[in-house]
Amino acid sequence: MIELKDITVRFNRGSVDEVLALNNVNLTIGEGEFATVIGTNGSGKSTLLNLIAGDIMPDEGKVILDGKDVTRWPAYRRAVILSRVFQNPYLSTAPDMTIAENLLMAWFRGKTRYPKFSLNRALLKEFRLKLADLEMNLEDRITNTAGTLSGGQRQALTLLMAVLLKPRILLLDEHTAALDPKSAAQVIKLTEKFVSSYRLTSLMVTHSMKQALEMGTRIIMMHRGRIISDIPAREKELLTVDDLLGKFDNIRKKEKLSTEILANFRRQYA
Amino acid sequence: MDLWIGAVNLGFLYAFMALGTFITYRYFNIADITIDGSFTLGAATGAILIVDGWNPFLVLPVSFLAGSCAGFITGFIHTRFKIDGLLAGILVMTGLYSVNLHVMGKSNIPLMNHPTFETVAAGINPGLHQELWTCILLLAVIIAVWLLLSAFLKSDLGLTMLATGNNPTMISAQGVSTNRMKMLGITLANGMVGLSGILIAQYQGFADIGMGIGSIIYSLAAVIIGQALFRTRKVWLAVMGVILGAVLFRLAVALALKSGFDPNDLKILTALFVLLTLVISKSVKSGTGQETRLKILVRKNRKLIISASILAILGWMIYLLAGSGTPLKTSEKKVRIGIVMANHSSVLTKTRDGFMTEMKNLGYVNGRNCLISELNAEGDIPANKSMVDKLIADKTDLFLSFSSASTQAVVNKVKNKPVVFATVASPFILGAGKTPIDHPANVTGVYGQAPVRDLLKILTKFFPGNVRIGTIYNPGFPNTRVNLGDLKKAVKDFPRITLVEMSVSGTSEVQQAAQSLASKGIQAFYLITDLTVFDAFESVLKVSRAGRIPIFANDADCLERGAFLVYGYEFYTSGVQAARLADRIIRGESPAGIPYEHYARCLLGVNRDQAMQFGLTIPDTLVKAAEATMYKNKYSKKTFRLPVRPTQGRVARIAVFQYTNSTLLNRSVQGLRDVLIREKYARGRKLDITFYDALGDYGTAQSIAKDIISKDFDYIATASTLAMQTLAAHNKKVPHVFCAVTDPLKSGVARSLEDHQVNLTGLATPQPVAATIHLMRTLLPKAKKVGMIWTSSEINSEICTKWAREACAKEGFILTEKTITSVGEVDAAVKSLISSGIDIFFMSGDVTVSQALPVLGRIMQDLKIPFFSNSADDINSGTMVSLGASYYDVGKKAAGILLGIMDGASPVDIPILIYVPQTLAINLALTRKFGISIPDSVLQKAVIKLEKY
Known part of the structure; x- marks a missing residue:
């Protein structure tokens, strides 16, 4: 479903600040797989997601989604295949538009929009039913603007918008990182529910090792623009947070990093 | 009353533009300045087609399309090249100025004698006051537009557009190309603006190159007022707010005019007004962060403040309306004279001074037996129209318009009150009549084109060899284009003169243009009558002095300001002539019977000081002939008294007809004309001369001949064999003098020099x-x-x-x-x-x-x-x-024969003269x-x- 071939991405190309954001990355994620991506700051995990979404074009290599070579497709064109949820809840909804209108925008994901009036009673009813699934009482506030919602509510709405048309691929970019713990838990719950009931091919970037272990079928560990470890489902079930940290410890030894940095990793990930 | 309804109508028409800005500004947060150009583009395209015979409604979609194209380009530049929206707009707007000039072919297209939506509306008027009837129809149209646009913005596509502006990240994640959406929005918006352009052009009766300037501010003002009126996310209310905003803004302008506001201050007032509403609406909007007490106060009492201000404005209006309904009793017998001027240029100021002084001489005292109100548009073309509306509302009895732009506005609007214009190069290109006698019944005035050819001839006296001359002009003025055309045509007859042109769009560019001309090696500046260049005359003078390049100008007033030699009509006298015409009308004469007058005084002026400084010698003949001199730093001018017109005897109407525009015939007609003009002004003979030129086209010659016959001229003069033949074939009655004919005997009008058609005689000039x-x-x-x-x-x-x-x-x-x-x-x-x-x-x-x-x-x-x-x-x-x-002598001789016939000689008694x-x-x-x-x-x-x- 997702296939990355020999991907290299450089930032600030040709300048002294040149950064090798992705270094010859190869990755294949099959249909129905739910992979989580973890890694240090600047390891390239967000770059990886943005590359698949089309926000970043690779300097070398190919991006193949759903069997199509989409390497040169702009982001909006890829929306036919994939949908995404951003870390910042404000990025995913139009604040001045109602919940219903926001959902309508998602209802046409990847389709041509005409000067027609599709937001009729039948569709509103359908939207209400779907909103009820979120268990946030949004179904009663369908004519309120998205700007009046809390971060958690917004992110739940965003998630619903992302899965409304059952995308082939779902990209989640640390989508609970900016939420309070209670909202985060609810959004995680919803994520698992949608992914499993719709059998979505998903890629989730996370900062939390715990989340990475509890969710998904596969863990991809990144460091310095490379995939350093790809842990399949069987192996994943046996792992603990400490095992994951151990893996980073190995890198430390290889790269002779100071223990302080490792302590930093612990604080951040454990 | 017309002032207010007129303002509402203008508001409705400007609402189309404001709705365009509403889309770009509210949806994409771009103040799209393209509209300054697309507004004119819509007007230009539509006007050209209307003149071409198109239906005034059929041109609306075309203008919409033209505007859309402009918008599309801005959208393309903005999205594809990632150039800031404002900058992209400025780029396209700047470019459109040239495009518009090309589309129009000239800077002004009159629509007066063509069908417009107003004339069509007048045709189905059930008997209401015309302006009110237009208002009712426009109201119906604007309601339809309101519903349609609201519906569109509420549709799937409209909502997607809203989302694009609201959250581009989100909407592109939903598979929408934000670039395409923005382009669609900007294109649509400019289409609306183009539509507004042609509607306004039809309403005001002309399209003008400058009509779009400042549009962005006006329509932003409308949008912002709309936003303040209805702070809502309900689209249909927001759209209505914009329409009301456009109307309120126009009413506010009318109000400012009505209350005697100095139009000078109108622009800064508009700017301040827009700024203030922006600040208030911003402070209201920002619910987060710190709020000052004032802001909170404003926010909490927003509705109160807005309703109070609207009430206050309405109250003021009602007060003024009531006031305007009852004229002051004390002034019942005073003639109300309204003067409209386009700007404060020296040319127009002199005209005004001449007018005022002569009015005083004629016994008119402002406040005692007449009430004179002066309005100056300060260069803002649409303002002319509003000023006319104001004068109409003031129950003006006699309108005076100085300058072409003002004349156009007055003539288009005023149909049943007399109008006298002055200082207009050609009233005919403005659509005010076809000839000096065939003109609207309520209009008369003073006009004339600069004596370009004569000044060129004088210029050659200073430069015995080949000479490069440079001219600077602003193509934005209709008069300038006419004058420049004359100059270019005239230069062709002087093979030794090479003309270098430089166009400017404002006074600030004049100096650079002059320097650039100097660097191109010109030996003399030739300044045609151009208001922009005259305003920046000192810039040219600087370059002139630095490079010792003498300035020759067609404006007599330039001598005092430092030109080397001037030859041109004096605009002070133009004002004097206008005052005389006004006097005749006030005394009861109908303007219908008063032909347009040509400028009476052509002044030659020389700068003897500069001649010494520049090392030029002024021929004695010129020094003697000069009526104005700059000598030893002193300016002196011979006084000129416009001869008082004899009160007896009727006006003799003469048609002068030449077959084509060739040197030979031009010289003949010039000789003829010069004698007649001298007769008219120096001797006070009452003549109305109409010139016809068939431009070498046989068909045109036929129609001109028919036209001349149908107009019952008293005398006819022709130059060229073909012109003579065409007229002689149809006219057996009106005395006809011909010249520039090789052999009249072979042309079928005479058997011998003595035996000729009874009403015809003239000069045979066989080539040796x-x-x-x-x-x-x-x-x-x-x-x-x-x-x-x-x-x-x-x-x-x-x-x-x-x-x-x-x-x-x-x-x-x-x-x-x-x-x-x-x-x-x-x-x-x-x-x-x-x-x-x-x-x-x-x-x-x-x-x-x-x-x-x-x-x-x-x-x-x-x-x-x-x-x-x-x-x-x-x-x-x-x-x-x-x-x-x-042939100049031939023409003069022919004029002599014509004068003889006027004095009572019968053509049949005058043998054809071989001359x-x-x-x-x-x-x-x-x-x-x-x-x-x-x-x-x-x-x-x-x-x-x-x-x-």
Whole structure:
């Protein structure tokens, strides 16, 4: 479903600040797989997601989604295949538009929009039913603007918008990182529910090792623009947070990093 | 009342534009300045098509499309090249200025005599007041637009557009190309603006290159007022708010005018108003962060504040409306005179001063027996219209308009009150009538085009050799374009003069343009009447002094400001003439019977100080003729009293008709005109002269002839055989004097010089063909072949050619002839002649060929083929030897005959006069170049000896 071939991405190309954001990355994620991506700051995990979404074009290599070579497709064109949820809840909804209108925008994901009036009673009813699934009482506030919602509510709405048309691929970019713990838990719950009931091919970037272990079928560990470890489902079930940290410890030894940095990793990930 | 309804109507029409801005500003947060250009583009495209005969409603989609195209380009630049929206708009707007000029072909298209939505509406008027009826219809239209646009914005596509502006990240994640959405929005918005442009052009009666300037501020004001009225996310309310905003804004402008606000301050007031509403709405919007007490106060009482201000404005309006309904009793018997001026340029100020002074002389005292109100548009073209509305609301009895822009606004609007205009180059291009006597019944005035040709002639006296002259002009003014056209045309008749042009769009560019001209090596500045350049005259003067490049100007007032030599109409006198006309109308005369007057005073002025500084010598004749002098730092001017017109005797109406625009005929008509004009102004004879030119087209000549006959002129004068024939065929009654005719006997109007059609007489000017060919033999004893081109349809040419055949046979030349049917074929004929190997080129009496004279002159000079012709005037256009009449004298003589007939002579008693004021002109520089020696016997006879070519 997702296939990355020999991907290299450089930032600030040709300048002294040149950064090798992705270094010859190869990755294949099959249909129905739910992979989580973890890694240090600047390891390239967000770059990886943005590359698949089309926000970043690779300097070398190919991006193949759903069997199509989409390497040169702009982001909006890829929306036919994939949908995404951003870390910042404000990025995913139009604040001045109602919940219903926001959902309508998602209802046409990847389709041509005409000067027609599709937001009729039948569709509103359908939207209400779907909103009820979120268990946030949004179904009663369908004519309120998205700007009046809390971060958690917004992110739940965003998630619903992302899965409304059952995308082939779902990209989640640390989508609970900016939420309070209670909202985060609810959004995680919803994520698992949608992914499993719709059998979505998903890629989730996370900062939390715990989340990475509890969710998904596969863990991809990144460091310095490379995939350093790809842990399949069987192996994943046996792992603990400490095992994951151990893996980073190995890198430390290889790269002779100071223990302080490792302590930093612990604080951040454990 | 008209003022207010007019303002509402304007508001409705401007609402289309404001709705466009609403889309770009509210949806994409771009203040799209493209609209300054697309507004004019819509107007220009539509106006051109209406003039072309299109239905005024059918042009609306075309204008919409034109505006859309402009928007599309802005959208493309903005999205594809990631250029800031404002900058992209500025780029397109700037470019559109040139495009619009090209579309219009000139800077102003009058729609007065064409159907517009208003005339169509008038046709179905059930009997209501016209402005009110228009208002009702527009209200219906605007309601439909309101519903349609609201519906569109509420549709799936409209919502997607909203989301694009609201959250581009989100909408592109939903598979929408934000670039495409933005382009769609900007395109649609500019389409609305283009539509607004043509609607306004139809409503105000013309499209003008400057009409879009400042649109962005006006429509932003409307959008912001709308936003303040309804702070809602309900689309239909927001759209209504914008429409109301546009109307309220126009009402506010009307109010400012009504309350006697200085229009000077209108712009800063608008800017402050927009700023204030922006600040208030921003502070209300920002619910987060710190709020000052004032902001909170404003926010909490927003509704109260807004309703209070609207109430206050409405109250004020009602008060004023009530006030305007009841005229002041004390002023009942005073004539209300309203003056509209386009700007504060010196030309218009002088006109105004002349008017005011003469009015005083005529016994009008402001406040005692008349009430004069003056309004100045300060260069804002739409403001002219509002000022007219204000004057109408003030119950003005007599309108005066100084400048073309003001005249256009007044004439379009005022139909049942007298109008007197002054300082207009050509009222005809403004759509105010076709000729000085065929004009709207309520309009008369003073006009005239600058004497370009004469000044060029004077200029050549200072530069004996070839001379490069430079001119600066602003193509944005209709008058300027006319004057520039005249200059370019005139320069063609002076082969020694090369004209370098430089256009500017504002006073700030004038200095750079002048410097650039100086760097191009010009020897003199030639300033045509251009308000922008005159306003920045000192910039030109700086360059003039630095480079010792004298300024020749067609504006008499420039002398005092430092020009070297001026020759032009004096605008002070224009104002005096206008005052006289106003006086006649106030005394009860109808403007319908008062022909348009030409400027009465043409002033020659020389700067003797500068002559010394620049090392130039002013010929004594000029110093003597000069009526104004700058000498020893003192400006002196001879006083001029406009002759008082005799009160008895009726006006004699004369039609002057020339077949085409050739040097020969132009000179004839000039001679004729100069005599008549002198009669008119210096001697006070009451004449109305109308000039016709068929521009070489036979069909046009026919219609002109019919037109002249249908208009019952008292006298007719014609120049050229064809003009004479066309008129003589239909007119057997009105006295007719002809000139510039080779052989009237062969043209069927006379059997002998004495026995001719009873109402017709004139001058026969046979070309001295035989003498010319004999001269060829004397000068070129070895030459064999003579080449000639003539037009088969010209009887005069046929005669000359016949004479040429006989003379050539006698002198032993072989004559090679080529016949053509139109001036377009001259080029091919010349090439074919040259390839057949001619030794001499000869042109005689052919009007069509003479149109190509300057080109022919150049070709022959290049190929070293001696060029002979039969009109002494041709020598300036490149002939080597010209033997024949000076047609200026011919014209003067014809005028003499005409005056005789006016004084009571009967044409039947006047024999046709054979008149050949024979003049020999030789270009000695050319004969030397060609190695031809001129015998002394010939040289002594030469009246004109040209030393340069």
